Amino acid sequence: MLIPVDRDGLVVDAIGRDVRAVYVTPSHQYPLGVTMTLARRQSLLSWAEQHNAAIIEDDYDGEFRFGGRPVDALQTLDNSGRVVYVGSFSKVLLPTLRLGFIITPPSLSRAVEGPRPNRGASNKRRRRGARVARIRPPR
Numbered sequence: 621m622l623i624p625v626d627r628d629g630l631v632v633d634a635i636g637r638d639v640r641a642v643y644v645t646p647s648h649q650y651p652l653g654v655t656m657t658l659a660r661r662q663s664l665l666s667w668a669e670q671h672n673a674a675i676i677e678d679d680y681d682g683e684f685r686f687g688g689r690p691v692d693a694l695q696t697l698d699n700s701g702r703v704v705y706v707g708s709f710s711k712v713l714l715p716t717l718r719l720g721f722i723i724t725p726p727s728l729s730r731a732v733e734g735p736r737p738n739r740g741a742s743n744k745r746r747r748r749g750a751r752v753a754r755i756r757p758p759r
């Protein structure tokens with residue numbers, strides 16, 4: 621389902637009733653380039669909490685701006701563990717690196733990692749699985 625975007629970003633009131641996850645590019649909405657305002661980010665987070673939904677925040681070019689302070693990422697503003705933050709080194713380093721990362725809330729980390737590697741599996745089978753590095757935040 622496509623959701624309309626206005627000058628403040630994604631129109632939260634237009635999200636359908638049965639939606640359980642929303643994918644957004646709040647730093648620069650792709651392809652229009654709108655930056656989601658702080659008020660709209662808070663409204664989206666409230667919506668997600670009310671509807672027990674997840675937000676996938678694709679911050680693929682959040683480091684790029686010509687002026688002004690950056691708005692806090694949804695993941696930074698999130699108090700209820702609903703935002704999966706997706707980043708990429710394509711723009712800040714080089715696109716051929718093909719390296720990205722995700723930051724998950726604790727409640728979703730098992731689901732994102734997938735099943736534990738099978739100790740009996742061959743090296744070839746293990747290599748086919750996704751590589752997951754755990755980076756724990758400082759306490």
Ligand SMILES: Cc1ncc(COP(=O)(O)O)c(C=O)c1O
Nearest residue numbers: 645650678680708709710715720
């Ligand atoms: C919407 C969107 N997400 C993510 C990316 C980053 O993708 P990749 O890391 O594969 O270059 C891009 C690249 O332009 C993009 O336009």
